[in-house]
Amino acid sequence: MAATIAFDIQNDRRGDIRAILARSGSAGHPHVQSLLLPQARLHDLTDAVHAVCAVHGNHPSMIDYAMARGIQIETLPWLIQSSNAFAHERAFLANLTSAAGPLPSTPGQAQTDAALTQLRQTLEMLANSDRRGCATGAVCALILDWRTIRQLLDQAARRFGLSAPVNQLPEPLLDMTEEEAATLGLARARGFGATQLLVQHRVLWDLLEARASARRG
Known part of the structure; x- marks a missing residue:
């Protein structure tokens, strides 16, 4: 276990978003x-x-917050492209939510609503971080993890009779220049942002898993 933890810490410090x-x-x-x-x-x-x-269907999205904050200015063209593409994902989400119909009756709905609000606010804080590289890492992780989330949304679209549009999100900024890679603080910030984004997504799935269990219980 200790070796695994050390390996994870090294990946986070290097900003290795693929490994994270x-x-x-x-x-x-x-x-x-x-x-x-x-x-x-x-x-x-x-x-x-x-x-x-x-969590992700509101405007501004966490990508929009990162773009407006502009802490890592050299990433701005990529953030603009990502923001424009994610606007299409939000539109798809809105249509899909409408097609899905009302929420299934589940115990603890008020607590769920509060947890989802907290989760969204945490992602907004990541995107607004003053730490250079943190928002970039978080958005990179979102784009990568969205590929899995989009598979789920596409599955739902098929079940609810909708056509899913093409995912237009750009490739994430995974590779750093030699100068950036040598800047340990930047790499760590990228790794931190990516890790925290994925932690919040895991919280989301844990919550939904518990709700599914409660409905069957």
């Missing part, structure tokens, strides 16, 4: 895996669509 995603991305969460099965329960898919919309 492989360790903590949504694709490895059991609830996400269950939602991607053809026999996934419609109530569970509906709940997931509403929750993802509650």
